[in-house]
Amino acid sequence: MEEQVAALAAELAALKDATAGLNRTTAETFYYLTIPLMVLIHAGFLSYEMGASRAKNALASGIKNILAFAFIIPTFYYAGWFIYWAFPTGFSMSAGPAGISGLEYAIAAASPVGSVMGPSLADSATGVFFGAFAMFAATTASIMSGSLIERIQIVGFTILAIALGSFVWILGAAWGWHADGWLVTSLGYHDFGASGVVHAIAGFFTLGVLINLGARIGKFNPDGTANSIPGHSMPATLVGLMLIIAGFWGFLMACVIFPGEPWSWGIGIFANIYGTPVTLSALTFNILMGFAGGAIAAWAMTRDPFWMMSGALGGIISVAAGLDLYWPPMAFVIAMIGGVIMPLAAGVVEKMRIDDAVGAVALHGVVGLWGVVAVGIFASGYPALTAEGAPAITLYGQIVGAVVMAVLGFVPGYVISLLLKQMGLLRVPAESEVMGLDKVKVPAQAYPEFLTGPAPTTPAE
Structure with missing residues (x-):
């Protein structure tokens, strides 16, 4: 009998080891697969921005997007990942209630010169988590990129991309997208799919840059009225937007914490990242409802295919913060409201004589804020964390969080771009802009066999 009990105990132990190993490799694979899905976001932004540019600027627009992606990876490795774990409670770098933050924890879990940030058979999580967060970081830079096309210097843009992707947004994520984040523990802030910590921060950082960058030559007339400067390929822009939406499945998939x-x-x-339960089934309902609601509303508002597809993305951004909480018909309505807000906000930005070439301030900034505030309107009362005595989600907490995200984005964007402007690193010379950035910045032609004549000009040129 004792031998049988021992044999059963050994079999049970072996089964537990096998189950644990399977769960570990499944979790690792889960996050590993989110990364190429999120790369689709950047393929989409590449197509989107190149299509939204005039032919004379197509390659320059694409190159700066790829360079931002490339530079953010090492800078996020050395700085961004550490910031996320060190600063949730604020600049004191003290440990939070859950004990997964602060200077000591960050040194142990995210030091770029430590053994944890490298291959280890004992650690199957850090690399894939880092990779997913690096894709979030690159997304913030890509959000900014499209707004600045056709007149920004590549060097200046790269500096701005590094600042936004590896320093600014991740500080907001530490505050509002972390179980020890002070916005979460103090105010019950809830932002499951990063409407605020990614989209709003990137959108308002972009607004700060646009104020200093100025409009493209020919965009505004002396009386303040705006001229349309269409891109050379609406199909490429629409395909790009659809790829971004496809990539968002990976983005939102990476926002959940694997069990076991x-x-x-x-x-x-x-x-979710705060520890409260969620299912991929819930996400699926609401992602699809967000897509549909935003696209329908934006199309009804504008009858413009560009804004229709932007509205689809805006609908997902509208529901992203509460994606884990909404009933699907509610998500559809919230997305429709976002689809209405977006073109109206873009019109206000244009009336301020700010040349946002792809409407990112409206789409990501304003609609991102709407997504955060909507959680306070439609999902107040849910627990923000699983800990005993944790705060509940409130409208007040969501509004304060939205303001924090807007300010955190705008101030660094404005200050850094102002410094670059004073150093002569922000904008290309007027003659280069008129000639086309591809001719002066890129040793290649986008369409050598088809578009060999003089570059088209706007009325002011």
Whole structure:
């Protein structure tokens, strides 16, 4: 009998080891697959921006996008990942209530010169988590990129991209997208899909840059009225927007915490980044409803294919913060409101004589704020964390969080771009802009066989 009990105990132990190994490799694979899905976002931004540019600027627009992606990876490795774990409670770098933040924790879990930030058979999580967050970081730079096309210097843009992607947005994520974040623990801030910590921060950082960058030559007339400067390929722009939406499945998939691991919030069910439960089924309902509601509303408002597809993305951004909480018909309505807000906000920005070439301030900045505030309107009362005595989601907390995200984005964007402007690193010379950035910045032609004549000009040129 004792031998049988021992044999059963050994079999049970082996089964537990096998199950743990399977769960570990499944979790690792789950996040590994989110990364190429999120790369689709950047393929989409590449197509979107090149199509939105005139032919004389197509390659220059694409190159700066790729360079931003490339530079953010090493800078996020050396700075951004550490910031996320060090600063949730504020600039004191003290440990938070959950004990997964602060200077000591960041040194142990994210030091760029430590052994944890490299291959280790004992650690199957850090690399894939870092990779997913690096894709979030690159997304913020890509959001900014399209607004600045056709007149920004590549060097200046790269500096701005590094600042936004590896320093600014990740500080907002530490505050509002972390279980120890002070916005979460103090105010019950909830932003599951990063409407605020990615989209609003990037949108308002972009606004700060646009104020200093100025409009493209020919965009505004002396009386303040605006001229349309259409891109050379609406199909490429629409395909790009659809690729961004496809990539958002990976983005939002990476916002959940896999169950059953030592670093998980529990077993048996996914959780969000705050530790409260969520299912991929819930996300699916609401992503699709967000897509549909935003596209329908924007099309009804404008009858413009560009704004229709932007509206689809705006609908997802509108519901992203509360994606884990909404009932699908509610998500559809919230997305429709976002689809209405977006072109109206873009019109206000243009009346301020700010040349946002692709409407990113409206689409990501304003609609991102709407997504954050909508959680306070439609989902107040849900627990913000799983800890005993944790605050609940409130409209007040969401409004304060939205303001924090807007300010955190705008101030660095304005200040850094102002410094670059004073150093002569922000904008290309007027003659280069008129000639086309491809001719002066890129040793290649986008369409050598088809577009060999003089570059088209706007009325002011």
